[in-house]
Amino acid sequence: MGKSATNVGHILDRLSEVSSRPRYAFAVLNLLAEQAGPGAKVGPFILDDGETLPLRVWVGKRLARISGRNQRRRKIEQRIRQELASKLPNDLFEAQKIVDAAVEEHVRATGADNFSRVATELEKAGYIRRFYEGYRTNHSNRGGLRNLVCVLDADVSAALRRRDMLV
Known part of the structure; x- marks a missing residue:
């Protein structure tokens, strides 16, 4: 793919040369290497704690x-509390549960968006290749929405699995 x-x-x-957030990019690369199957392919769906999630999610x-x-x-x-102020129940514990769930959902969505940016940087480094499966593509989800699939460089995948010379 790119530089070996x-x-x-x-x-x-x-990553320090190519990425604006090299530690974050390394964390994402590690997650991808952890889930990589045959041919170093990751996605389009991953089974996590009994639920099937798209790769970005x-x-x-x-x-x-x-x-x-x-x-x-x-x-x-604070921002979510202000947005939901009129909808929150009077019970403080229930209100906190609702706010915590909204914060968690916001953080997950932001993480998925950040993944797209980091995937671009990883692609620029030559560590992954991206493509989509879904609409008009022959695979098990044909006719579904387009779903991201990443293929890791074989040398990168091997190095991360080997964990040699970890800094």
């Missing part, structure tokens, strides 16, 4: 777990 990576150090060096869900920056979450929570 022989170890994790080379991958990180290349799955990455957003996984990365939402590490996006625990308190100030950012508090600002999101």
Whole structure:
């Protein structure tokens, strides 16, 4: 595909050149390598905790777990609380559950959007190749919506699975 990576150090060096957020890109690349099947293909759907999710949504869900920056979450929570002020119940616990669910959904959606940007950077680095399966494409979901599929570079996939020279 692109520049061949022989170890994790080379991958990180290349990401620092190409990506505006190299640590985030590395986390996404690791998630993709973890799910890669035969031929280093990931997607279009991933089975996660009993539910089948499109690749973008799955990455957003996984990365939402590490996006625990308190100030950012508090600002999101305040904004959502203001938007839902008239719809929240008087019971504080129920209101907090509703706000927490809305914050979690917002963070997941943002993660899915960020994945698209990072996938472009990973493609530019030569570490993945993207294509879509769905409408007018022969596969098991023919006629469905277009769904993202990523194919990892074989050397990158091998280096991440091997975990050699992890910085």
